[in-house]
Amino acid sequence: MATSSATLERERLLQLAEEYRNQGYEVYFHPSLEDLPNFLKNYRPDMIARRGNEAVIIEVKSRRSLSSSSRQYLQNLAQSVEQHPGWRFELVMTNPEDAVYPPEAEGSLQSSEIETRLQIARQLATQHPESALLYSWSLAEASLRLVAENEGVIVQKLDPHYLVKQLVTEGVISRSEYQVLMNALSLRNVVAHGFKTVQITQESIDQLIDIAEQLLKISHISAESD
Template sequence: MTGATQFTPAVREAAAAAAGRLRSQGWEVVSDPGAGELPPALADVRPDLVARRGDEHLVVQVKSRRMPPNMDTVVLAERVGALPGWRLELVYVPEAPLTADREELSQRALRAYNLAKTDPEAALLLAWSAVEGLLHRLAEGRGLDTDAPGALLSALASLGVIDEAEHRQLREAWEVRNALAHGRQGPTPDKRAVQRLSDLAQLLTERSTSAQP
């Protein structure tokens, strides 16, 4: 009747998180169960997880909120609901935050450049927010799937999207930004360094634009 959810990285994470949560609550969890782990009425179903705790049974399906209502899910809910001791749980994939558009990010970098003259710390945080948004845009255009800035920088450098000097500059700025954002001691942002970061953001804007079809 219905197959398991297509396992994108976000779906895998959501399914793993659900399995961990259920196990912590005392459930025995099987990922991607086969027909032998389901009752005959659900033999043609491929849920993402099935869980058991005493006489209780769960069928877990991972879904995206962006997908339209699926008749298979309605039928699955009816069939699971008809089985004593069984219920269906839907787990939704967390929605990725939308990245600001290029023009907004470019304007943010420009504001940071000017702000650096009077408040380098605030300017650095603003410039980094522009840079990080642009890095995500560049990554999305190349099929990279990572939200960790350190891994993102390394991946873009390995693809030649940023050169070695830019990689070093961005990693240093990221480390200073983290110290500021988390109240840790670190080097004081320099006005010229922040302005160079803002200039680099403008270069990344151009690359992000040229990478579009």
């Protein structure tokens, strides 16, 4: 029997709450009006995570639950959050079909292919930052799979959140790299599903590409030591 969208979203929200708590955040599920700042009084986000001066507004959606009205709601919410320093909007998509290779896939990109395409992504970033972000993330994700394979990290599913979490848990990537990747994944989700954002910068794309290149170096070292 197929799992409902609501169940998938709830399970993913619980996983995110655990991840944020492990990073020292205080988590509020479906926050009340008293828990929301004035600029968010007209919204009911799925979750808020707070740590010091940082705050993350989190929405978890599946493709089936994204209607035109919900897209507009999320667009307005993202724009409201972006106007306030220290606040960040995170849209997380949960789709079980994304956790397996599609039938059209002919296998993951290999190291030399990723290296060549990362240079294209750098060039793309100067004029088309949104396209560069989508392309850079796809290459970073391929690099993550490659290093996981060469490091012997057991990956039970291909969900990018899960993949990044496994690699930081295994010590393959640092906490700072983990945060950059999670921020980039959040932005990737916003752009990939048709929302606007002003948070994409040349620096954010460069950081993502730098991490992908570092992952490839780790992968080379692991492969040579086998």
